[in-house]
Amino acid sequence: MKISINRLKEFIQLNHTSEEIADMLTQSGLEVEGIEPFESVPGGLKGIVIGEVITCEPHPNADKLSLTTVDIGGEVLPIVCGAPNVAQGQKVVIATVGTTLYPSKGEGFTIKKAKIRGEVSIGMICAEDELGIGENHAGIIVLDTDLPNGTPAAEYFNISSDDVLEIGLTPNRADAASHLGVARDLKAILKTDLTMPSVEAFAVDNNSRPFQVEVEVASDCPRYAGLTVSNIKVGPSPDWLQKYLKCLDLEPINNIVDITNFILHDLGQPLHAFDADKVSGDSIIVKKLDKDTPFITLDDKERKLSGEELMICDESSGLCIAGIFGGKGAGVSESTTSIFLESAYFSPDVIRKGSQHHGLKTDASFRFERGTDPNMPIYALKRAAILIKEIAGGEITSEIIDIYPHPIADFEVHVSYKNIHRLIGKEVDNEEIKSILEHLEIKVVDETEHGFKAIVKPYRVDVNREADIIEEILRIYGFDRVELTEHYKADYLAEHPAKDGNKLQYRLSELMAGFGFHEMITNSLTKPIYGEKSGFLDPVDNVVILNKLSEDLGVMRQSLLFSGLEVLSHNINRRQKDLRFFEFGTVYKKSGEGYQEDKVLSIFLTGDKAAESWLEPSKSMSFPDLFSVVERVLEKLNLPDLEMEITHELPFDYALQLSLGNKMVGKIGLVNDKITRLAEVKQEVFYAELNWDYLLKRSTGLKQYAEISKFPEVRRDLSLVIDREITFDAIRKVAVKAGGKLLKRIGVFDVYQGDKIDKEKKAYALSFYLQDLENTLTDKVIDKTMGRLMQSFENEINALIRK
Structure with a gap:
């Protein structure tokens, strides 16, 4: 699970480095497996500045080239340019010598001092696609700006950077499958306040498009809510929303779908938007359909229903496999002008069975089958509706429908102070215990000298016994604060045979x-x-x-x-x-x-x-x-x-x-x-x-061999020029750190030391084998991993990547 540090700071005030935040979360039980830097443009436009063309003359030895001099703030550079639109007086974007460019297509390359048709060129005047900020290669970028020459281009283009935490979420921590959930843990660790996005601006504009909702299987759908938004304009999402999704490795689709994905990763509440004009009779029915009923999902595949999965239907047919995957018939498209927005709480059991039957694992099913917060649907619905109005326009054209006949109660757990001290292995002050629970949003009531009753909100599906409460206290109190005695021991449920x-x-x-x-x-x-x-x-x-x-x-x-x-x-x-x-x-x-x-x-x-x-x-x-x-x-x-x-x-x-x-x-x-x-x-x-x-x-015993993955391995090669004293082991360590779990092995198939490179250098030709054991690797994931490897080699061992 990926978590944006910048987004966490919207929920909680953090004055800590990404490494410190990662360490705090790991110590509290949310293991951070890695920290991945994210830049909205690869390379962050480092080494790229704004310049001004002082002179522009035809190249004496080439008809289609121009000789220019460019002021980059205190220094004037001679640059040979092949763009047809370059002219004197323009404000342009300059890549200085030593800068690595990551174009929209193809591999990155480093700018060097060069001679082009006999004329010296120190730098490069850039087009959109050469910077990786667009696809246009018709000519260089001409800026309309008063920023002084030499200003970093990242300031002009508002390039953002972020650190993304990769959290290895255990199945019991469904509550932490969102930025809000992670922020809640940090709130308890730091004993500070949490700021929830305001929904006070929510208001129903009119009731011109009411929907009827019927839930036939309340046990599988304890809560179902929704509303309609009309007169919207479906299109690309704004820059901030696209950057947020990209940093989580999600591909922006359109503003409506992107908002539902934003809410899911922000609050942990899956939403689904239906094209209201494609819903027969303006009616939603939550029910089960007959076994072997055909249903076409959003990926254009026809699936035979098992008869056990929960379906969202209209008066005539199924629209969506509830909590798992949408249907093709009522999906949001560019022509959509009205939507019905669903926000629900589904039983984890029914979602898990449906997901396994169809072999569908989605971000929504991941959360529903582990247990979402039954008190979140209305808040999430309001938050999404506000964003839709801001981004896609339109108006809210129905009251909120909220079918919740049997509200899910908080858990009540009786806790003994004696048991807390016994299981933790140390006497923790009672006031500190109550403070920890308070910051975890667990109420302490009916306290006596012997214990108390804990009231736990239902979004903490894993905290419903006394031992669970004690575990919560310990993970926030800190395992490292419990001293080991001279004669410590550990109880265990299963024997672990000694190695022979x-x-x-x-x-x-x-x-x-x-x-x-x-x-x-x-x-x-x-x-x-x-x-x-x-x-x-x-x-x-x-x-x-x-x-x-x-x-x-x-x-x-x-x-x-x-x-x-x-x-x-x-x-x-x-x-x-x-x-x-x-x-x-x-x-x-x-x-x-x-x-x-x-x-x-x-x-x-x-x-x-x-x-x-x-x-x-x-x-x-x-x-x-x-x-x-x-x-x-x-x-x-x-x-x-x-x-x-x-x-x-x-x-x-x-x-x-x-x-x-x-x-x-x-x-x-x-x-x-x-x-x-x-x-x-x-x-x-x-x-x-x-x-x-x-x-x-x-040793952990003899290596156990696993079944060969059904997903193919991919090989990519790189040629590095490095200092002679750098060992392959140093290269391997950098690669393992940057390549993450996708990098399975590294090989060397050529080493060169000779007169074609500096005598203090050597060249390694390396092969990198990538494999995802759960999915087929896409070009995007492969390119991103290789880009991360190249950047790490350049930054950590000063390698030159040979193109």
């Missing part, structure tokens, strides 16, 4: 064997000389054997490296040079007054990848071969992404150090030849050593 380390080790051994590796088991006793001459093991930490069998077996090993190298040496001396070994073994060292034991997984690669063959020349083992094996091991253990850092410390020539949660868990690299010579190995050895105990602790 032996089973995981066995499964990984199978995996390694499948990669062509042999398992080895080596002696835990080793030579003291390895600690003395290696340069990376401290002899002081050696665990010395008191009754040595020999000097060669005088200490316990601190690393699996040397025992493994001895195995390699033994095999190489017998002409077996292409080797792949692994070992699960224990290492030992002194720790204060005692000793420390750690279980380690070691992996060795040396020699050629495959035996000599006439089919292809032999290739030596390389670092990527070892890294790919380690990557599969970590993937099998279902571990999160690890931090990676390049190191050149012994025993390696070069290596990657892997960290998880600020703890070093392993290293992968090429063993230094000084180390290999100690074990009499004379060929390159690639070695990985992983802390098996810690990996086992952090």
Whole structure:
């Protein structure tokens, strides 16, 4: 669910950063999964200014080009322009050097200093489509403005920006499925006031278009309200409304439909507008139709009714699947002049069944099937009617119809102070408890020294037991304010079996064997000389054997490296040079007054990848071969992404150090030849050593494989020019952050360093694989994700995107 920070500020006064707001909401139970910047024009017109054409002359070497000089406020730029309408004295829009433009069609590009037919051009005079603010490419934009030269173009075009929160809404928090709902939580957290949009301007103009409404199944439709608005003009929505919808990833349709969508996301109340002239007999009947009745929905599909879904009908046929999807017959179009506006409360059960039967998941059904506020329909109806009059004109031509025979009562919950303190695990002051509940709009009545009765409004469908009230108190009070005791414990409803380390080790051994590796088991006793001459093991930490069998077996090993190298040496001396070994073994060292034991997984690669063959020349083992094996091991253990850092410390020539949660868990690299010579190995050895105990602790068990998604994966490629010291891991982190849940994986298919680019730079050709597990990706979503990736690469690692 997407929430606009700017819109939240219309409900509640906020002097906090977007990150602080996100943190407050997450701590209170509304987990913010990400913060996405929104700009009404891609790039926000950064680097684009207003200028004035000082001179304009024909280009000496091109008939259709002009040489201009443009004042951009304290600086005059020579610019070659190909637009036919450029002229001296015009106020124009200039993209300065270094600015990235995001045109209406095609990919973005960066303005550079250039020579065009022998003449220097520093900047660009822009057309509408080049800025992404329109489709016109007939000529440059000519402004009628008194703004001084050099003024940012964003000021003239009123470019707005916003931060959009992506909230992972849990099914029980239906009340928070709107800006109002989120603002209510912030009100309780900050103990401040909430401002509701006024509906005092609502007034019925006349009663010239009354409608008759009949509800045949009151149990499925406890409340149904509506009114008519006539003499409206359907057309595009104003700029502010279109920007609001776009920041929530909604496509503006027309002013009437856009207003109903605005109310849904603003207040959490779905509305539906019918073309009143297409409603037979000016009558609305809420009922069920016979099974297998055909019904054509707004997407032009004919659907067979189950007979169990609730339908909105007129005297002759069905108009809408109630709370789920509108029908084609009575939808609002450009020719609509009168509407009947519906605002209702439907039973969650009937909406859920209808939605599942037809496989339709809409913004309206999402809210109705979880439970909306039965006290909201009239307020939302008035608010929508006011907006329709302001935006689409017209007049309200009926009284509000409100069929609500059995009002839904507030929940009454008896709460004990003793139980509050027991379940929270701390004694919270009674006055603070009452203050929290008051700011959550939960009344406290009939209070005694032992407890009270809580009156909960029905929009909080998830708060109807004592435990629910206590949960509300705790999430606003703050989980982090409850101190852990020395002997804390937790109750649980189901057992969580401990991870079986032996089973995981066995499964990984199978995996390694499948990669062509042999398992080895080596002696835990080793030579003291390895600690003395290696340069990376401290002899002081050696665990010395008191009754040595020999000097060669005088200490316990601190690393699996040397025992493994001895195995390699033994095999190489017998002409077996292409080797792949692994070992699960224990290492030992002194720790204060005692000793420390750690279980380690070691992996060795040396020699050629495959035996000599006439089919292809032999290739030596390389670092990527070892890294790919380690990557599969970590993937099998279902571990999160690890931090990676390049190191050149012994025993390696070069290596990657892997960290998880600020703890070093392993290293992968090429063993230094000084180390290999100690074990009499004379060929390159690639070695990985992983802390098996810690990996086992952090593993969530063997990776579980899911059914392949029925929605296709999409690949997009980018070429980046970056500084040579920037690693692929740094690129991957930026991509994962910007790509969100749609980005499934990243690949590198080319790397270039040469004379065609700066010697301090390198070029990466990257492939990005996008997939939505619930929907087919549209070009709009793909382009938006790739735009976000490109912008992040430019801002965070100073990348140049090669077009």
